[in-house]
Amino acid sequence: MSDAVASERNATLPGVSLSRWTMSYFAAGLMSFALAQGLMVAGYGYPHAPVEAPETLALVHLIALGWLSLLLCGALFQFVPVLVAKPLHDNAMPLPTLVCLLIGLLALLLGFLQLGGQISLSLPFFPVAATLLVLGFTLVLWNLGRTLWAARPLPLPARFVVTGLFGIAGTVFLGAIFALVLGGATSHPHLIELTARGVPIHAIAGLGGWLTLTAMGVSYRLLAMFMLAPELDRLSSRLAFHLGSGALAVAFVGGVVAICFEWRLDFPLLTAALLGLGALALYGKDMLFLYRARKRRTLELNSRMAAFALLSLVLAAALVVVTIARGDLSTHAPAIVYLVAFGWLSGLGLAKLYKIVAFLTWLECYGPVLGKMPTPRVQDLVVEPRAVKWFGLYFLAVWAGTAALLFDYPGVFRAATALSLIATVAIAMQLFRTRRLRDVEHATAVAAGARRPRLLWSLSRQA
Structure with a gap:
């Protein structure tokens, strides 16, 4: 059996x-990211406006909520069942x-615009957003x-996700307090003080707890699955989990x-920073082990580009260490x-x-007829040589933008962001082509008995 066929069959878990609605989450997230x-x-927001300016806060939440959180929620609704080999508790609830998330995000953005005097409507946007x-x-x-609770005892990647869910609970708790204070719904002195000083805790719980720890847990499973590497549950993996969880607890509760x-x-x-750096170091060691221990010798594009994302994480951790040692972490924190x-x-x-869009499209379209008739591989739904240049442009643009922020060149930052936007739109177009089967040979695009997938939603089925 070839590596590609083995990967496709191994990833299709019974039940x-x-x-x-995962594709709808992905589409909404990509549109938010491009916007x-x-x-x-x-020139909207930082570095052309202060970090604490309403314009910057609107931009930050558009990225953190509109892009990254929607992306992660959509992925979790699909892959938490894969992590624990149990069906999602309620497949209708994601819609x-x-x-709620999209309307809440819109209300939050309007609240920041109202706070900055850019709109004059006197509606209670912040309380609505919080609700x-x-x-x-x-x-x-x-x-x-409920899905995770039904699958106890949990494998290690799922435990990372549980900690990430505690992170989003803490993030939303603080964010709701901030919104109520900013919207004038409460004047309690302790809540005002928490709003004034709690932004770093809010950011750590969201960026570090919810987004990073959850991404770590999912990547442990997905990278192993897509590279045909052994699933990890060794000392370094468990230590990474405990240090990461400890970092979140110390930052949130202690803060x-x-x-x-x-x-x-x-x-x-x-x-919390020291604990977090320790967790990231062990996670990086585990990811290196996965790449070396893989059975799929020729890496697919998604795995190669994931390595560049991991390199970005290493560079960010190194910058944290250097700036703490120099005493200018706060100056370079935005970069x-x-x-x-x-x-x-x-x-x-x-x-x-x-990879996910191709895999889910293949599973929906060809999974029901697998073994009954010839079908394309997952990799036949994409054209990697065409996409690789856009991924390369994206990472080069982000690294250039980071350097521009570090050395205070706002014009260069805008130019680098323009390149990253071009790359993002081009990658999104590749995903569109994959979903519409544009790159599959016409004779096998929709074979007899196969389903033509919808663009924004999937036909739910038992695999």
Whole structure:
């Protein structure tokens, strides 16, 4: 059996159904990502406005919620069942969840525009945003939580996801308080103090806990699955999990306690940073092991590009160490956050999307007739030589943008972001072609008995 066929058959787990609305999450996320980059090219937000400006905050949340969180939610609804070999608790719930998240995000963005004086409407955007986003992420936690609870004891990648879910719970909790304070719905002194000093904790819980730890857990499983590598549950993997979970707990619990008692935040945040760096070092060691231990000798494009995302994470960790040693972490924090968000998380997301969209499309279209008639491989749905140049452009643009932020060249940053936007749109077009079977030979594109996939939703079925 060839590596490609073995990978496709091994990845098709009995009892796991396609998530009906995952493609809608991906599409909404990509549109948010392109919009955010377009605004950055136009000079909207940092570095042309202060970090704390409403314009910058709107841009940050468009990326963190509109792109990365929607991407991750869509992926989790599909792959948490793969992690635990159990069906999703409720396959209909992701649609109302998506509606709540999108309307909540829109209300939040309008709230920031209102705060910056860019719109004059006197509607309570922040309280509405807080309500809808809390509701949306509560549905995410309930659906995924029930799925994970039914699968105990959990494998190691799923435990990373559980910690990530605690991260989003903490992020949303603080974000709702911030929104209520900014919207004038509460004037409680402790909540005002938490809003004034709690932004670093909010960012760490979201960027580090929710997005990074969850991405680590999913990548442990997906990279092993797509490269035909052994699944890891060794000492370094378990230590990475415990250190990462400890970093989130220290940053969130320690940070909130410090604010409540009017203590300095330096100790809990520095301790969390050291724990987090340790977790990332062990995770990097595990990823290197996976690449070396793989049975698929010729790497597919998604795995090669995931290596560049991991390199971005290594560079970001190195920048954290260097800037802490030099005492100028706060000065260069925006550049590091940009590298983490665009190089590591977005780069990994785009790389995995390239494979996930092809795999889910293949599973939906050809899975029902596999073994009954000739079918194309997953790799036959894509044209890697055409896509690789756009991924290369994307990572080069992000690294150039990071350097521009570090050395304070805002014009160069806008030019680099324009290139990353071009690359993102081009990659999205490759995903569109894959979903529409544009690159499959006409004779086998939709064979007898096979299903032609819809663009934004999938036909749920038992694999």
